[in-house]
Amino acid sequence: MAVCTVYTSQSFNSTCSISTPTKTHLGFHQKQVVFYSTGKRTNKRGSSSCGPCVITCSAGDSQTVVIGLAADSGCGKSTFMRRLTSVFGGAAEPPKGGNPDSNTLISDMTTVICLDDYHSLDRTGRKEKGVTALDPRANNFDLMHEQVKALKSGIAVEKPIYNHVTGLLDPPELIKPPKILVIEGLHPMFDERVRDLLDFSIYLDISNEVKFAWKIQRDMAERGHSLESIKASIEARKPDFDAYIDSQKQYADAVIEVLPTQLIPDDNEGKVLRVRLIMKEGVKNFSPVYLFDEGSTISWIPCGRKLTCSYPGIKFFYGPDTYFGHEVSILEMDGQFDRLDELIYVESHLSNISTKFYGEVTQQLLKHADFPGSNNGTGLFQTIVGLKIRDLYEQITASKTAAPLEATKA
Amino acid sequence: MASLTFHSLTGTVEKIPTSSFCSNPRISATFHCKNKGEKRVSRMTLKAMGGAAKYKGTQMREKQLTEMIEKKVTEAKEVCKGDETSDECKVAWDEVEEISQAKADLRIKLEIEKKDPLESFCQENPETEECRIYED
Numbered sequence: 001m002a003v004c005t006v007y008t009s010q011s012f013n014s015t016c017s018i019s020t021p022t023k024t025h026l027g028f029h030q031k032q033v034v035f036y037s038t039g040k041r042t043n044k045r046g047s048s049s050c051g052p053c054v055i056t057c058s059a060g061d062s063q064t065v066v067i068g069l070a071a072d073s074g075c076g077k078s079t080f081m082r083r084l085t086s087v088f089g090g091a092a093e094p095p096k097g098g099n100p101d102s103n104t105l106i107s108d109m110t111t112v113i114c115l116d117d118y119h120s121l122d123r124t125g126r127k128e129k130g131v132t133a134l135d136p137r138a139n140n141f142d143l144m145h146e147q148v149k150a151l152k153s154g155i156a157v158e159k160p161i162y163n164h165v166t167g168l169l170d171p172p173e174l175i176k177p178p179k180i181l182v183i184e185g186l187h188p189m190f191d192e193r194v195r196d197l198l199d200f201s202i203y204l205d206i207s208n209e210v211k212f213a214w215k216i217q218r219d220m221a222e223r224g225h226s227l228e229s230i231k232a233s234i235e236a237r238k239p240d241f242d243a244y245i246d247s248q249k250q251y252a253d254a255v256i257e258v259l260p261t262q263l264i265p266d267d268n269e270g271k272v273l274r275v276r277l278i279m280k281e282g283v284k285n286f287s288p289v290y291l292f293d294e295g296s297t298i299s300w301i302p303c304g305r306k307l308t309c310s311y312p313g314i315k316f317f318y319g320p321d322t323y324f325g326h327e328v329s330i331l332e333m334d335g336q337f338d339r340l341d342e343l344i345y346v347e348s349h350l351s352n353i354s355t356k357f358y359g360e361v362t363q364q365l366l367k368h369a370d371f372p373g374s375n376n377g378t379g380l381f382q383t384i385v386g387l388k389i390r391d392l393y394e395q396i397t398a399s400k401t402a403a404p405l406e407a408t409k410a
Numbered sequence: 411m412a413s414l415t416f417h418s419l420t421g422t423v424e425k426i427p428t429s430s431f432c433s434n435p436r437i438s439a440t441f442h443c444k445n446k447g448e449k450r451v452s453r454m455t456l457k458a459m460g461g462a463a464k465y466k467g468t469q470m471r472e473k474q475l476t477e478m479i480e481k482k483v484t485e486a487k488e489v490c491k492g493d494e495t496s497d498e499c500k501v502a503w504d505e506v507e508e509i510s511q512a513k514a515d516l517r518i519k520l521e522i523e524k525k526d527p528l529e530s531f532c533q534e535n536p537e538t539e540e541c542r543i544y545e546d
Contacts (some may be wrong), residue, residue, distance in 0.1 A: 097530060126501060130497030130501055134504070164512040222510065
């Protein structure tokens with residue numbers, strides 16, 4: 001429902017005519033009303049007459065906040081997505097009654113779209129052209145931009161479905177504009193026009209060693225796979241990955257970097273992780289998380305007299321840095337949580353985590369204790385980023401309802 | 411891999427009940443089946459190991475993906491023999507990655523989320539082939 005308030009500093013006399021657009025779009029929330037003043041207007045204040053005045057009203061509900069998440073680990077089913085949607089409450093489900101192979105997830109507040117749905121080439125097409133899914137040539141950025149823009153303005157779209165099993169493009173599904181739209185996939189920040197639509201962007205940067213360890217865990221149980229095949233697959237995709245995906249890192253507002261631990265010498269199991277949350281400074285509606293003293297450099301081992309941790313323990317680091325020419329703050333955690341009290345202890349020492357109550361981060365992690373990474377920096381930082389996004393969303397919606405529109409003043 | 415074993419004591423159950431007749435046999439150990447006026451009572455024991463596919467369609471898909479992985483790995487090795495840096499080689503291993511991830515996603519869905527992807531579809535279409543309750 002649109003609410004329009006018009007403020008004018010001068011009254012319109014009867015020579016003004018009002019014309020409204022005859023064409024209305026389905027679900028289009030913006031209506032432009034154009035006033036033409038035809039008669040001669042004298043103004044005591046001496047300011048010039050305004051001529052055609054355009055007053056735009058926007059409906060109160062076209063406030064879709066768009067988040068971009070770059071990740072190599074498939075779409076909409078990633079742990080990060082599950083944690084994020086959980087912060088907003090409710091479980092994210094595939095659209096009911098639609099294509100069972102849909103990649104989309106919908107919850108009360110959020111809709112997660114998998115960017116693979118914008119493949120312009122299906123599996124056969126890519127084979128013919130000799131391009132991987134990582135290659136921009138396999139993706140329709142025009143359509144991606146058009147639809148993300150539409151959803152952001154409150155217009156529903158018919159989005160294609162890319163079926164990862166058959167490798168074909170299935171008939172489209174209707175996506176209604178949500179409060180929060182998350183676009184997840186390989187190229188959320190590749191195209192500049194799409195990048196400009198994002199209110200916040202995250203890049204999940206998994207180091208090669210950890211990627212290898214994770215893919216071994218994922219694939220070794222499969223009959224067709226061996227250590228060699230897993231390695232070969234990673235190696236073969238690396239050139240395209242570095243050229244097209246990794247290059248998006250520099251645009252992200254937050255990067256979650258996952259590296260092997262430094263606490264255990266020569267560890268190659270990838271079970272204990274060193275995770276760095278790299279947060280850009282100066283991003284609107286986003287204030288980086290910090291430890292103890294903002295802008296300073298801190299090295300912190302919480303385990304000691306007050307807190308006993310088991311091997312290999314936990315180590316934190318916080319400090320300012322530059323990343324691809326940008327000022328950033330980095331919060332780093334190496335090691336893993338063993339017990340509830342370790343979690344709550346750490347949480348109580350972090351600042352700017354945008355929780356609504358004490359212990360919210362711990363609660364979120366416990367709620368999904370079975371998700372991978374719940375005992376280390378990946379789970380911790382993904383949850384914190386989820387809370388920062390909630391905070392960002394609330395700030396954006398608060399500012400939008402406060403200032404509905406402004407009339408042009410003569 | 412999950413297996414479901416149904417032991418019928420009385421032997422009167424000839425047809426595996428569909429969801430439209432009976433409460434979910436996976437949840438209850440005993441159930442009563444009304445089939446066109448006849449009352450059949452069977453005791454079913456369930457032995458499910460790990461995340462189980464509930465519907466036949468999902469079970470078949472799991473099998474299909476496993477076979478595809480094997481096939482695509484073999485293909486990739488073949489294609490890359492000539493030139494490891496060729497486009498064909500890249501694409502072949504990319505396909506292996508795509509299918510491996512699809513299989514892993516299915517596994518996560520079944521084992522961690524404990525949901526069969528066909529659940530919603532099968533509620534609407536219980537009589538289709540793929541919505542038959544998976545039996546051994």
